[in-house]
Amino acid sequence: MPSPEDVKATIKTYILEEFLPGEDPDELTDSVELMTMGILDSISVMQLVSFVEEKFDCSFDAHELSVDHMNTLEDITKLVTSKL
Amino acid sequence: MDFGWTKEQKELRSGIEELAKGELNEGLIERDVNSEFNRKGWMQCAEAGVHGLPIPVEYGGLGRDTMTTVGVLERLGYGCRDNGLVFSINAHMWTLSIPILHFGTDEQKKRWLPGLCDGSLIGGNAMSEPSSGSDAYSLTTSARRDGDSYVLNGNKTFVSNGSEADLALVYATSDPEKGPAGISAFIVEKGTPGFEATGHVEKMGNRTSPMADLFFDDCRVPAENRLSSEGDGVSLFTHSMTWERACILSSAVGAMDRLVEMSVRHAKTRKQFGQPIGKFQMIASRIVDMKLRVETARALLYKAAWLRDQGRSIFLESAMAKLHISESWIATAQDAMHIQGGQGYMRETEVERELRDALGSRIYSGTSEIQRVLIASMMGL
Numbered sequence A: 001m002p003s004p005e006d007v008k009a010t011i012k013t014y015i016l017e018e019f020l021p022g023e024d025p026d027e028l029t030d031s032v033e034l035m036t037m038g039i040l041d042s043i044s045v046m047q048l049v050s051f052v053e054e055k056f057d058c059s060f061d062a063h064e065l066s067v068d069h070m071n072t073l074e075d076i077t078k079l080v081t082s083k084l
Numbered sequence B: 001m002d003f004g005w006t007k008e009q010k011e012l013r014s015g016i017e018e019l020a021k022g023e024l025n026e027g028l029i030e031r032d033v034n035s036e037f038n039r040k041g042w043m044q045c046a047e048a049g050v051h052g053l054p055i056p057v058e059y060g061g062l063g064r065d066t067m068t069t070v071g072v073l074e075r076l077g078y079g080c081r082d083n084g085l086v087f088s089i090n091a092h093m094w095t096l097s098i099p100i101l102h103f104g105t106d107e108q109k110k111r112w113l114p115g116l117c118d119g120s121l122i123g124g125n126a127m128s129e130p131s132s133g134s135d136a137y138s139l140t141t142s143a144r145r146d147g148d149s150y151v152l153n154g155n156k157t158f159v160s161n162g163s164e165a166d167l168a169l170v171y172a173t174s175d176p177e178k179g180p181a182g183i184s185a186f187i188v189e190k191g192t193p194g195f196e197a198t199g200h201v202e203k204m205g206n207r208t209s210p211m212a213d214l215f216f217d218d219c220r221v222p223a224e225n226r227l228s229s230e231g232d233g234v235s236l237f238t239h240s241m242t243w244e245r246a247c248i249l250s251s252a253v254g255a256m257d258r259l260v261e262m263s264v265r266h267a268k269t270r271k272q273f274g275q276p277i278g279k280f281q282m283i284a285s286r287i288v289d290m291k292l293r294v295e296t297a298r299a300l301l302y303k304a305a306w307l308r309d310q311g312r313s314i315f316l317e318s319a320m321a322k323l324h325i326s327e328s329w330i331a332t333a334q335d336a337m338h339i340q341g342g343q344g345y346m347r348e349t350e351v352e353r354e355l356r357d358a359l360g361s362r363i364y365s366g367t368s369e370i371q372r373v374l375i376a377s378m379m380g381l
Ligand SMILES: Cc1cc2nc3c(=O)[nH]c(=O)nc-3n(C[C@H](O)[C@H](O)[C@H](O)COP(=O)(O)OP(=O)(O)OC[C@H]3O[C@@H](n4cnc5c(N)ncnc54)[C@H](O)[C@@H]3O)c2cc1C
Pocket: B091, B124, B125, B126, B127, B128, B129, B132, B133, B134, B135, B157, B158, B159, B160, B161, B206, B360, B363, B364, B365, B366, B367, B368, B369, B370, B373
């Protein structure tokens, strides 16, 4: 089972490559508000969820694709780790 | 992956097909001309369990999985030529019942799902506005919190089932500054002061499916009618649209089967130049293309449903299913009409109506262009 650090690193790399190309990785801290700041919009959330489901062989509940659960890297890591 | 149906699934599928063939087609030409909704047929489908197929038994449904649900809807579409009625049932299930099931509190589920399953309540969703269609999240209908209620103002357009609806799931913003994150969803009940649905809207196809514009003028909706938390409208709509895109055209696959069979029959019996027209390779080839379309459409539908039953998100698969089934349905209806020659253009043959009904599928639940935008994005483009 991947550690929370591995999960976070994988997700961070994906977000940087797909949605923040060229961004300094240090700028994407655990608490950057991805959804409320518009880095993740409704389509990129779908992309991210599909990626995570495939990568970590897990599934998301309907209500989890929301600001309450996926706004920061920390939130996403916590959510994914809870499913492994 | 298994493409076979169990005995129980087969029975469900053939039961609905028989009901559809026997009960739902009579008087259809007139209903189409008069834009008449078949409420009796609506209730017959509900009594047979169609409306509640994916809803758990405890809330009045049949509690079937997604594969069974789309498989039964497919046969409904095969047996029932009233595509408008079938569309109304689908709109009701995917845009209202499913969001309530997955986002509602237990109290909300108990309050509304049994009526939505037994057909006594009719519903739909209201997202589109005169100035926001594809760009759905630019909506302007507002929901201002006031004590333990919200006050809604604005208007919605193209609301399927709107003129008959007892309930509508209305998307509105409580904070335009927040953009999409300010959108919430509310269940508005018929008769709520300040809420009005216009009479029916004249449409090209799906004429037996009612539609209305909805108006909200200081319409006070209790906070307990809000579905999910404030600002959660986008995740709710994404979820609802994913189900809708995956499943709303299940019945279209059955309708395509019907059109292919009809074309084969006609091609074997209609003679020109001394032989059945099906012997002309250009006609046969057209029918082969029809068959290929329906089989690829079915494969995409089943794959999306199967993945859903594995608990996977189906954003990509549902957009592909919606895009391919709708485009295939239109092409198939057009081919079926063409194979009938001049007769196909006439009302009595009932193929021109199939084409009119099919055309809307390229627009509702997100146009073909929007599905392509989505698919491309999901592919990282
Ligand atoms: C039969 C039917 C039933 C419906 N039922 C409902 C319902 O129950 N509830 C509800 O809320 N709505 C409903 N709708 C409305 C439907 O969702 C909208 O019509 C649809 O989303 C398109 O919006 P629009 O009509 O404003 O067209 P527009 O968004 O103005 O689009 C016009 C054209 O521009 C294209 N376009 C727009 N954006 C892009 C882009 N980014 N890239 C490329 N092309 C683009 C579109 O594909 C289209 O061809 C229904 C519509 C129909 C026809």
